[in-house]
Amino acid sequence: MTLPVALSGTDVIGQAKTGTGKTLGFGLPLLERVTVPADVEAGRATPEQLTNAPQAxxxxPTRELCTQVTNDLLTAGKxxxxxxLAIYGGRAYEPQVEALRxxxxxIVGTPGxxxxxxxxxxxxxxxxxSLVLDEADEMLDxxxxxxxEKIIQLLPPKRQTMLFxxxxxxAVIGLARRYxxxxxxxxxxxxxxAGATVANxxxxxxxxHSMDKPELVSRILQAxxxxxxxxxxxxxxxxxxxxEQxxxxxxxxxxxxxxxxxxxREQALRAFRNGKVDVLVCTDVAARGIDVEGVTHVINYQSPExxxxxxxxxxxxxxxxxxxxxVTLVDWDxxxxxxxxxxALDLKFPDPVETYSTSEHLFEELGIPRDTKGVLPRAERTRAGLAAEEVEDLGETGGRGRKAAATTTAPAVEERPARTRTPRQRRRTRGGTSAETTTESLESPALDSPALDSSASEEVSQPRSPRRRRRTRVGSTGADTAIASAAPTMVETAEPTVAPAPVGQVPAQPAEPIQEADSESKPRRRRTRAVKAVETVVEAVEAAVEAVTAPEAPAETKPRRRTRAVQAVETAEAEVAPATDAEAETKPRRRTRAVKAVEAVTSPEAVEAKPRRTRAVKAVQAVTTPEAEVKPPRRTRKTVAATAEVPAAEATPRRRTRTAKATAQPEA
Structure with missing residues (x-):
């Protein structure tokens, strides 16, 4: 019914039951409408009509159906x-691209x-x-x-479209009306x-029951x-x-x-077609279009959707x-x-009969022998099995389905190539002192090279002084003395070390121990903000005292850098030194904290008026007046009670608390 309509170039919607030959219903018109070299030889076409581009x-929807339709069309168009050409996913791109070239x-393919x-x-x-959509409803599902729709938009508008x-x-009818x-x-x-299913x-x-289904299926397969x-x-x-069961x-x-x-997947289907496997367990991916000759039983292990x-x-x-x-097995759910x-299908099984693997009607209706068990006898195990069918290497994307590595002889373990350069040696230090060079680095053959860098060897020969920890205390000189006194001991106890030599050079010999004269030098102190402030104030005071006692001291030949401390000293000198008439007329300079601190200490009015005790003033007083009077301790309740010498009779009686009562009882 389809062949004459499809050969004329008219659009067709073909609907027929399963197993009635829909593949050749659209396949034969496609093969007749394409232009091949045989048509040119027979005079039905001109050479200009030949093309390498696909014409149909x-x-x-599925890969299995794609391979099956391709094989049918190859047989019919031989x-x-x-x-x-079959184009579908799961295979390598290169063979398909090469065939297209x-x-x-x-072309028979899946949409992706x-x-x-x-x-x-x-x-x-x-x-x-010509465009054919096979199993159109499945593609919609x-x-x-x-x-x-994207594929249809890539096609020319004048074409023949067939749905089967x-x-x-x-939804399929709506798709047909649109395209x-x-x-x-x-x-x-x-x-x-007249029914929806095939009468044969x-x-x-x-x-x-779900727990009895494997046993039930095993007995059905022995019918x-x-x-x-x-x-x-x-x-x-x-x-x-x-x-697996x-x-x-x-x-x-x-x-x-x-x-x-x-x-x-293709291995299982090939083994099923070739007879090496007689039972194929599959999902609905194999429910569409798969045509295998000799299938006598179909078992729905689970109810369809x-x-x-x-x-x-x-x-x-x-x-x-x-x-x-x-045979359909339905669970209670x-x-x-x-x-x-x-x-929907107008069948005659509204309420299925409850059946188990030992039910009598199961053996009678399906023709199963009475003594059948759930295990196939060894005498009937004549199939080669799935392992007899080789797995084809399809070059799948994602790395699945490749051949086992045992099929190809792997080469022996390759030897590592010889090193062309000496590896970099790691340097390990402990407390700022580099560790001794390892024996392996000293015995390395690369160190025997006569080409050495003289400058680098000189640098290696110089020992590295150990790093000293710096401890500072604000306003205290005792820490400096302790550090200075401890420095020689620290240097004397340190072992002479040698820094690791660069690659390709001979390591230098250990240098002589550090002399005591070098170790007696005062270590560098960490200058904090408080120390800097104290030093600034001390320098200002000393400069002010010198300016008062020796005003005729010659000025320094080289001008000092005008920092805040220098400015403070100059300000103090200007205040202490006798000002001339010209200087008196000038505008007084800005009084900074350092200047105020110096004035508070050196001015004669500082004795009479108690200056404001700021941090800078406290620091100055701590440095300049070490014999300053100690401030009496703060008078608290305890100190008053301890120092008071008032007779007990004249003292005001205190409130008797529980503690006082407990103390008075033993005295009484």
């Missing part, structure tokens, strides 16, 4: 030598990788004349609608098959006449667990789900007129969901 595009006629290559300018979609699927929801031009809707059904498929629905079987699960974890029970099983790499998923699952059997059996599916 088929968009599919006579005309049509170049068909050589030239392709038909198609957009990726088109964005990299590796895929040219400007010459596409998986969220591919935005990607599909077993179910056509309203198709007067499409022809073709719905292919048989007169004797026998359906069985049982209510089973009479059972060929290849597919088991569908809702989650990836469940699929992997069931495949069946393998332990003796069945040749494989798994296909999203957590596996592309190489492992909706009626569309149920139709595509059981559609893997009973294909192309063959007979098949579909999934009964409401199953009742909705049963009502």
């Amino acid at each position: 595009l088929v968009v599919v 006579v005309r030598n049509v170049r068909v 050589k030239g392709v006629d038909v 990788r198609l957009l990726d290559l088109a964005g990299q300018k590796k895929l040219d979609l400007s010459k596409i004349r 998986l969220g591919f609608l935005p990607d599909v 699927s077993a179910t056509m929801p309203g 198709m031009t007067q499409p022809t809707h073709i719905s292919a059904t048989s007169p004797d098959d 498929t026998t359906q069985r629905v049982y209510r089973a 009479d006449g059972r060929g290849l079987a597919m088991i569908f699960c809702r989650t990836k974890r469940t699929a992997a667990d069931i495949a 069946l393998a332990r029970r003796g069945f040749a099983s494989g798994a296909v789900h999203g957590d596996l790499g592309q190489g492992a 909706d009626e569309k998923t149920y139709l595509h699952r059981i559609g893997r059997t009973g294909r192309a007129g063959a007979l098949g059996t579909a 999934d009964i409401p969901r199953w009742q909705l599916i049963n009502k």
